[in-house]
Amino acid sequence: MSDAYPETSEAADPLIGSTLCDGWVIAARVNRHAKQSGGAFSYGYVATKGEEQAYVKAFDFEGVFKAEDPMKELEKAVKTFNFERDLLGVCEKSNMKRIVRAIGNGVIDNANVPFGKLYYLLFELADADARLHVVANDQGDIAWCMRCLHQIAAALRQLHSKGIFHQDLKPSNVLVFQGKKASKLGDLGRAHCSGMEAPHDGALVPGAWRYAAPELLYRSGLTDKAAQRSASELYLFGSMIYFFVMHVPFTPDLMNALRPEHRVALFGGGNLGVLFRDVLPFLADAQSELLRSFKAKLLQTVSGNDELASQVTDFLRYSTMPDPMLRGHPSARRMVNGNPYELERFVSGFNVVATMLERRQTPANARGT
Amino acid sequence: MTSVKQSEVSPEFRREFEALSARWLADKDVASASELLFAASLGYSDSSVHQAAQFLIDSPGVSTQLRRLAVGRLPKVEEVPAAEIEHKQTFEIRYLKSKLVEHPRNALAHVELARAYVSLGLTEKANRHIRVAIQLAPSSRFVLRAAARFDVHRGKVERSIKALEGVASRDPWLAATLVAVADLSGKPIKKIKPLRELLEQTNDPAEKSELAAALGTFELKDAGIRRARKYFQISAVAPNENVVAQLFWLSKNYGVNFDRSLLDRGEAFEARAQSSAEANDWENAIQACLRWLDNEPFAIRPAFEGGYIASEMLGDFKTAKEFAHRGLISNPKSGGLMNNLAYALIMEGDIVGAKDLISRAKQFLGNDEERERAVLQATEGLLLYRQGNAADGASHYIACILKARELKIEQVVQLAYLHFCYEELRIGHAPPFWSIEELQKVFSGDEVSKHAKIVFNRMVQPMLIARQKYGLIDSGYGAPLPMLVPPT
Numbered sequence: 066m067s068d069a070y071p072e073t074s075e076a077a078d079p080l081i082g083s084t085l086c087d088g089w090v091i092a093a094r095v096n097r098h099a100k101q102s103g104g105a106f107s108y109g110y111v112a113t114k115g116e117e118q119a120y121v122k123a124f125d126f127e128g129v130f131k132a133e134d135p136m137k138e139l140e141k142a143v144k145t146f147n148f149e150r151d152l153l154g155v156c157e158k159s160n161m162k163r164i165v166r167a168i169g170n171g172v173i174d175n176a177n178v179p180f181g182k183l184y185y186l187l188f189e190l191a192d193a194d195a196r197l198h199v200v201a202n203d204q205g206d207i208a209w210c211m212r213c214l215h216q217i218a219a220a221l222r223q224l225h226s227k228g229i230f231h232q233d234l235k236p237s238n239v240l241v242f243q244g245k246k247a248s249k250l251g252d253l254g255r256a257h258c259s260g261m262e263a264p265h266d267g268a269l270v271p272g273a274w275r276y277a278a279p280e281l282l283y284r285s286g287l288t289d290k291a292a293q294r295s296a297s298e299l300y301l302f303g304s305m306i307y308f309f310v311m312h313v314p315f316t317p318d319l320m321n322a323l324r325p326e327h328r329v330a331l332f333g334g335g336n337l338g339v340l341f342r343d344v345l346p347f348l349a350d351a352q353s354e355l356l357r358s359f360k361a362k363l364l365q366t367v368s369g370n371d372e373l374a375s376q377v378t379d380f381l382r383y384s385t386m387p388d389p390m391l392r393g394h395p396s397a398r399r400m401v402n403g404n405p406y407e408l409e410r411f412v413s414g415f416n417v418v419a420t421m422l423e424r425r426q427t428p429a430n431a432r433g434t
Numbered sequence: 435m436t437s438v439k440q441s442e443v444s445p446e447f448r449r450e451f452e453a454l455s456a457r458w459l460a461d462k463d464v465a466s467a468s469e470l471l472f473a474a475s476l477g478y479s480d481s482s483v484h485q486a487a488q489f490l491i492d493s494p495g496v497s498t499q500l501r502r503l504a505v506g507r508l509p510k511v512e513e514v515p516a517a518e519i520e521h522k523q524t525f526e527i528r529y530l531k532s533k534l535v536e537h538p539r540n541a542l543a544h545v546e547l548a549r550a551y552v553s554l555g556l557t558e559k560a561n562r563h564i565r566v567a568i569q570l571a572p573s574s575r576f577v578l579r580a581a582a583r584f585d586v587h588r589g590k591v592e593r594s595i596k597a598l599e600g601v602a603s604r605d606p607w608l609a610a611t612l613v614a615v616a617d618l619s620g621k622p623i624k625k626i627k628p629l630r631e632l633l634e635q636t637n638d639p640a641e642k643s644e645l646a647a648a649l650g651t652f653e654l655k656d657a658g659i660r661r662a663r664k665y666f667q668i669s670a671v672a673p674n675e676n677v678v679a680q681l682f683w684l685s686k687n688y689g690v691n692f693d694r695s696l697l698d699r700g701e702a703f704e705a706r707a708q709s710s711a712e713a714n715d716w717e718n719a720i721q722a723c724l725r726w727l728d729n730e731p732f733a734i735r736p737a738f739e740g741g742y743i744a745s746e747m748l749g750d751f752k753t754a755k756e757f758a759h760r761g762l763i764s765n766p767k768s769g770g771l772m773n774n775l776a777y778a779l780i781m782e783g784d785i786v787g788a789k790d791l792i793s794r795a796k797q798f799l800g801n802d803e804e805r806e807r808a809v810l811q812a813t814e815g816l817l818l819y820r821q822g823n824a825a826d827g828a829s830h831y832i833a834c835i836l837k838a839r840e841l842k843i844e845q846v847v848q849l850a851y852l853h854f855c856y857e858e859l860r861i862g863h864a865p866p867f868w869s870i871e872e873l874q875k876v877f878s879g880d881e882v883s884k885h886a887k888i889v890f891n892r893m894v895q896p897m898l899i900a901r902q903k904y905g906l907i908d909s910g911y912g913a914p915l916p917m918l919v920p921p922t
Binding site for chain 1: 444446447450465468469471472473474475476477497499500503506533536537539540541542543545567570571573574575576577
């Protein structure tokens with residue numbers, strides 16, 4: 066899903082021309098490289114049905130046979146496919162508008178793939194992923210960025226309401242539709258669902274390491290797994306806030322702000338719990354430095370609107386607190402029996418900020434005043 | 435760039451990194467380059483990262499932040515020497531205060547602010563911030579060690595000892611700090627056994643080095659070098675800069691083995707200062723003291739050591755004044771540093787300034803600081819000579835020599851005598867107590883210290899040669915004082 070932007074491969078592909086369910090036909094390949102997801106590799110294709118287009122995530126089990134224990138890997142790959150398919154079914158059933166819709170899934174006979182069977186998932190086709198709109202463009206559209214963040218928060222809240230945690234929130238998994246009007250979350254391949262077992266449930270870092278919350282990198286996550294999932298998800302959302310303004314995720318900048326002796330032990334052995342506790346003041350200091358530069362950059366983008374910049378910076382602070390025990394919106398944290406990591410206030414907050422910025426962009430006569 | 439060793443990297447992360455690297459090598463676009471750089475920021479790198487960083491730097495339209503990240507991933511050409519970094523404490527305080535307004539729970543900023551206040555001599559303000567930092571991060575190794583060092587500086591270690599006692603048995607660094615603080619303040623350690631056990635349980639040589647050194651020092655005082663030696667051997671495996679300095683001192687005084695390559699370590703300024711001084715490399719010793727002072731702005735020892743070398747070994751009074759001034763900022767009540775500054779001022783001709791400093795030093799020196807009081811008497815003697823009062827000047831020098839003799843500080847005896855000689859020769863008198871030949875024989879022999887020989891050759895010998903031309907008057911001090919081994 067992360068490679069949905071239309072970039073077709075010139076090389077001939079044996080799957081092109083294959084007919085899928087409901088008359089969909091694979092028309093072109095969109096990514097040259099397999100994407101790994103829980104032991105299974107997948108390729109992206111564009112399928113067509115008349116005028117309609119869709120994205121095909123075709124699972125490639127060939128990599129399984131290169132593994133040391135092919136049967137174990139095969140089991141893992143099948144589980145990964147089944148998990149994502151079932152999860153998409155839950156999303157579809159719950160009518161989650163902010164999650165990329167699965168059109169269908171299935172297995173077709175194809176002599177060119179292992180076992181002669183091609184497993185695939187079929188999705189609505191996105192225009193591009195959010196990364197393209199921000200990384201290569203220093204003068205991003207801030208109103209769109211804030212609206213996109215609002216929609217991401219809404220998408221996460223939809224997932225959480227059904228006990229699903231995305232766990233791999235990153236710019237390439239935010240897909241843009243209808244010429245930037247709508248943004249949706251894609252790729253649930255690394256998600257967690259309270260009612261379903263996933264092959265990656267025991268992973269230390271379920272998503273991408275480069276976006277992960279610091280406590281996971283230091284192997285010092287909360288002992289309450291459910292709380293840690295919520296805390297990580299909020300951090301990933303904070304990383305997106307940072308990315309949309311600074312064009313770099315939060316974790317790499319956070320790590321760069323640390324002294325080498327605090328960074329190198331990331332992957333070492335020993336009592337890392339002690340180390341994380343020890344590094345926390347440095348992480349907090351690094352966070353405050355990053356928040357400063359974030360606010361300065363945001364102030365430039367919103368033409369010196371200090372109130373708005375402070376509000377967004379506060380959202381970033383609450384969501385990226387290096388100490389998971391202190392993470393979360395203060396109002397949510399004050400609730401005695403509430404969830405400190407809940408996203409409700411972020412959804413409404415970004416809605417307000419985005420609306421303010423959109424109104425400023427729209428001429429007064431167009432608003433009918 | 436500091437990178438994680440390949441073998442230490444988690445397999446999941448390595449897979450992620452390799453996939454991103456392969457993708458960059460095939461796609462060579464902004465998206466794949468930036469994703470690879472994000473992963474490399476976790477400390478893992480290969481040659482593809484440099485290529486990706488260079489690609490992003492050269493690509494038009496890439497955001498400033500991304501470009502900054504890319505520049506950070508390229509190999510560094512050179513580092514700015516720390517000595518070139520200016521001291522802007524006032525600016526730093528303003529900056530840290532504004533940082534704390536925005537992020538009041540930043541314990542590190544509180545510690546840094548305290549450090550900046552201490553550098554300006556504002557100990558009470560510093561104390562408030564140190565206490566807040568401890569409240570915010572009660573088990574942080576960095577915060578507790580900084581607090582302990584600060585409490586030692588202001589001479590009130592009870593709170594630090596109490597805070598450290600609660601956590602020392604779990605953390606070798608904090609245990610080392612507890613032992614060192616208790617040792618410095620002469621307080622007993624309530625439970626030493628758990629600290630010894632902690633040393634045995636700790637596997638990483640770097641983690642256990644400081645604790646082993648601290649326990650070794652404890653044993654050295656308690657039971658002697660034989661029992662302490664095993665601890666020093668453990669501490670020598672992977673020592674930090676503090677332990678290097680300690681080991682160097684032990685090698686000189688107790689014959690403990692010392693690997694000289696340790697002196698090349700980045701921040702071993704203290705040991706480097708000692709080693710350079712031992713090799714008579716005074717310029718490097720002064721540089722090392724300056725870096726040591728930069729590193730530990732509230733430490734008094736680099737100010738003393740650097741000032742002493744500059745004044746006595748080199749006759750560089752400008753540098754001596756700088757050391758004394760910097761030391762006095764964070765130790766404004768140090769009579770010893772006031773004495774050093776007064777001496778440098780007199781040698782530069784500022785008699786009025788020196789007189790004021792000497793009278794202040796007298797107020798601040800405690801009755802137990804007998805060595806400092808003796809040295810101050812010699813400086814006052816110098817002042818009197820320069821004011822034209824040779825008789826009182828001489829009696830001050832003689833009083834200093836007698837006191838130092840009583841305290842058995844031979845180095846002070848010899849140096850005070852040489853300064854006394856110099857002042858007598860300067861006003862045309864013959865050297866006190868001894869003839870010129872006897873003097874030359876004593877200070878070229880093995881009975882005097884290395885430093886006394888250097889001072890003799892730098893100050894007294896040229897004056898002897900210059901004054902001998904005109905003949906010298908015996909000022910009649912009579913028989914030699916019992917301060918040196920009489921020449922045979």
